Amino acid sequence: MDLSTINPALLVASLMISATPILLAALGETIVEKSGVLNLGVEGMMIIGAVVGLFSSIHFSNPYLGFVFAAIFASIFSGIFGIMVLYFKSNQVATGLGLTLVGLGLSSLIGEFLGSQKTELLEPVYFPFLSDLKFIGPMFFNHDILLYFSILLTLILYIFLKFSRAGMILRAVGENHDAAHALGYNVQLVRMLAIMFGGACSGLGGAYISLVRVPQWTDGLTAGTGWIALAIVVFSNWNASKVILGAYLFGGITVLQLNLQAAGVKIPVEVLSMSPYLVTICVLVFISVNGKNSSPGSLGKTFHI
């Protein structure tokens, strides 16, 4: 065991990278759940984003276009879920699961055409002066644009939910859809937009895995990240500012366990690799014991006019 091989600057930098997909997906799901819809298909939308992102990035030799297409396709894909739960009034839990199963199947079908092709990588953003700083530079100021976008998005969504009129309507629809309907808001439309926004975010998150974290295709690439994102939403108590905290916490655990594995710590590899999931369970338990539960009032309920 040699812990000195772990470079703290690199550790923090890779923590941020591994947290970003969770952050993006969890932010999207926060908006969806705030509108009163429980979409358990995050994993499916992420993996669609991952495969579409990689495919279009290779096809156009442009990773940025990869992200654009990932967001568009995952959003359309989540639209199917939206139509089913909103207009066909299907059960949200079952439909979300179905979305995940279809997503996994569709992605590995598309993935077969990808083989082990590589994609071009994103350029790191250069901040004058800051990026050149010793230690701090490589830690925080040497990342790609998507990572900074995810942090900015956290801020935007926080402000959107808390202070904007549209955010207030979204919350009203999620808290009590009958009251919101009586006030003249279009419940179905608000929810549909929220679902498609959530899909786009999950797609970006998935594409971040396939284009930045593991820039290559493997079957089941997302490996439960979508489910962890769902747990983060519960952890954050449906608050965008806490989502980032949760995502970075889990990103940290994932990176730390990988580093410990590489450093050959005397903890069995299996225990380390199951640790992110075990910690998720522990955190969920902790939250359900201590946290005040402020889940949206109409979460998971079907709206009937």
Added chain:
Amino acid sequence: MLSFEKRPQPSKFWIIFTPILAVILTLIAGAILFSTLGKPPLESLKIIFWDPLFHPNYAAYSRPQLLIKAGPLILIAIGLSFGFKAGVWNIGAEGQYIIGAVIGGGVALAFYPYESIIVFPLAVLFGAIGGFLWAMIPVVLRIYFKTNEILVSLMLVYVAESILISVSQGLLRNPEGMGFPGSRNLNQYASSANNELITGTGLHWGVIFALISVIFAYFIFQKHTLGYQVKLTGEAPKAAKFAGVNPNLIVFFCLGISGTLAGLAGIFEVTGQAGQITSSFNSGYGFTAIIVAFLGRLHPVGILLAALLMALTYIGGELAQFQLQLPAASIQLFQGMLLFFLLAADILVNYRVSRKRS
């Protein structure tokens, strides 16, 4: 515009007919999918749904496979149907299935090479216990801490997969396996082999247990108070509470049965078809069973039929992979689409659809 008018009672006709409609829609969508992949659509469908049963060359091998593959799906889906009826969402059956196989298989391996008639029953018993205990984790957390069972049971699938990889490379690895991962072959160890009881039918102990579970579930839902309480909790939780139904008992009962049956499916699979405990023996039955449960309308007999159909897509899918080089993932997608169409068609059960002039 179409308008949906809620029916006072769910339509009896559509309850039975929506799964059939969903299958038809999936066949059409499947044909489109296959032709997009550049395969002859009708030929593909024939290979998947007709050839495994009636092809002169393949049917002799494929037909017994139908029961072998349907067995675990029935066991797991019957278990899930209890929870899904009560609104208790166990989506971690895959984990309970894996742990059942690991614990039960481990017990059988502990006896190796001692031959005795008691080894197989003991392995089955411990398989059931393994699945049950694994399902008790979300139960305890839900009852004592009100933790969401959906996320916990699913997280435990990933934990179970880690355990499976670990034991198949370490604790349970075949010492004579030339260093390859995977346990001794339980199907070739006479005392633990779960072989066909009648040659050429595919009928093994797992299938017998699956049929028993169907009858058991039918009895519980039709004749027993507990079955009534499960249904009541799902349909009207408040009414159930006033009627004195203990919600914790329902959670315990539903997940307990679900875990036990999934564990049984695991041990029968690993002593039968799969033979070895390897990191990939599980083949995702725990997730496919979710589709089976819904396709069977959470009704025991429906689940039996749905599992046979799903088993057919597995077998036919393998055949199509072999004959037409159809990608394996397209069958997975096909199964997923079936669930989607079913859920969408479900609106016909509870709503009357009419055309509204605006």
